[in-house]
Amino acid sequence: MAVRDVRRVDTETGVWLILLAATVLTAVVGLEQAGASHAVGLVLLAVAFVKLRLVGLYFMELRTAPLPLRLLFEGYVAGVFVVLAELYVIR
Amino acid sequence: MTLQADDVHSREPSIPGQADQPARRIPGEEGLWVFLLGDMGIFALFFGTLVVTRADQPDVFHAGQQALHPWLGIVNTLLLLTGSILVVYGVRAIRGATGSAAGLFTGALVCGLGFAGVKAVEYSLLIREGHTAGTNDFYMYYFVFTGIHLAHLAIGLVLLGLLIRLGSRLPAGRVPSASRVRLVECGGCYWHMVDLLWLVLFPLLYLVR
Numbered sequence: 691m692a693v694r695d696v697r698r699v700d701t702e703t704g705v706w707l708i709l710l711a712a713t714v715l716t717a718v719v720g721l722e723q724a725g726a727s728h729a730v731g732l733v734l735l736a737v738a739f740v741k742l743r744l745v746g747l748y749f750m751e752l753r754t755a756p757l758p759l760r761l762l763f764e765g766y767v768a769g770v771f772v773v774l775a776e777l778y779v780i781r
Numbered sequence: 782m783t784l785q786a787d788d789v790h791s792r793e794p795s796i797p798g799q800a801d802q803p804a805r806r807i808p809g810e811e812g813l814w815v816f817l818l819g820d821m822g823i824f825a826l827f828f829g830t831l832v833v834t835r836a837d838q839p840d841v842f843h844a845g846q847q848a849l850h851p852w853l854g855i856v857n858t859l860l861l862l863t864g865s866i867l868v869v870y871g872v873r874a875i876r877g878a879t880g881s882a883a884g885l886f887t888g889a890l891v892c893g894l895g896f897a898g899v900k901a902v903e904y905s906l907l908i909r910e911g912h913t914a915g916t917n918d919f920y921m922y923y924f925v926f927t928g929i930h931l932a933h934l935a936i937g938l939v940l941l942g943l944l945i946r947l948g949s950r951l952p953a954g955r956v957p958s959a960s961r962v963r964l965v966e967c968g969g970c971y972w973h974m975v976d977l978l979w980l981v982l983f984p985l986l987y988l989v990r
Contacts, residue, residue: 702866702869703866706862706863706865706866706869709862710859710862710863713855713858713859713862714855714859716984716988717851717854717855717858717987717988720851720984720987720988720989721851721988723990727990730990731989731990734984734988734989735984735985735989737984738980738981738983738984738985739981741980742977742980742981745865745973745976745977745980746973746977748869749865749866749868749869749969749973749976750808750969750970750973750974750977751808751966752808754804754805754806755805755806755807755808756805756806756807757805759807759814762814762818763818766818766821766822766825770825770828770981773825773829774828774829774832777829777832777833777836778832778836778989781832781833781836781837
């Protein structure tokens with residue numbers, strides 16, 4: 691039991707470290723880009739939504755939530771990303 | 782003690798191949814999720830507004846982005862993420878009755894106050910440089926959306942204060958009731974939503990060109 695609890699905390703700490711690293715890396719990429727690039731912009735958006743999903747699944751514990759709630763969250767992440775990406779690329 | 786704490790995470794009867802899987806359960810309360818998802822929906826409209834207006838006024842948005850102070854935004858992102866992991870640990874401490882929850886929630890509160898402090902510095906720098914909400918659409922959206930987010934953060938700080946108080950009344954070994962744990966989870970999930978919204982607002986305002 692205790693071993694399982696430690697492992698769970700470690701998983702979330704790992705997610706936190708990934709989130710920190712992704713924040714710094716994408717910030718450097720975003721600030722270094724020479725001009726307006728849709729490709730870079732899309733990557734930055736995609737990473738943001740991956741981070742958002744990680745916070746939801748691991749910090750908010752939606753990973754173990756009932757399926758309807760998890761699907762609502764997953765739908766939000768995917769839906770908002772697709773709409774924003776489409777608006778960003780098309781317009 | 783561990784067994785008592787595990788009562789909170791009631792497990793479903795053993796199913797072959799799923800014996801170690803925790804029971805699926807709603808973090809906090811159902812009503813909380815109606816509010817959180819509703820709020821996230823409103824922010825989705827904010828995100829869309831930013832993308833559409835940027836496409837209509839690319840030069841205004843590019844110039845506005847150049848005048849922001851991105852490293853302050855990065856520091857704030859790191860502060861919110863660190864506050865979030867401390868809240869995760871705090872919720873675990875409540876469930877496990879380790880007695881360390883109040884300290885962990887206080888750490889998260891400090892991160893939140895740090896975020897507000899950095900934001901105040903950034904606002905004052907921008908205003909001193911002549912950029913206000915009335916300057917153009919970029920700054921209008923910047924101040925309005927980050928201001929609304931800051932209001933959410935302020936509510937989160939109040940909730941963290943309540944969690945600290947609750948945690949300080951639970952010494953090590955005293956297992957809280959299930960309803961109290963759900964209350965703590967509600968506060969925690971709200972705090973994570975504040976973090977989650979910033980994770981999209983930050984690149985849209987500071988990085989995506």
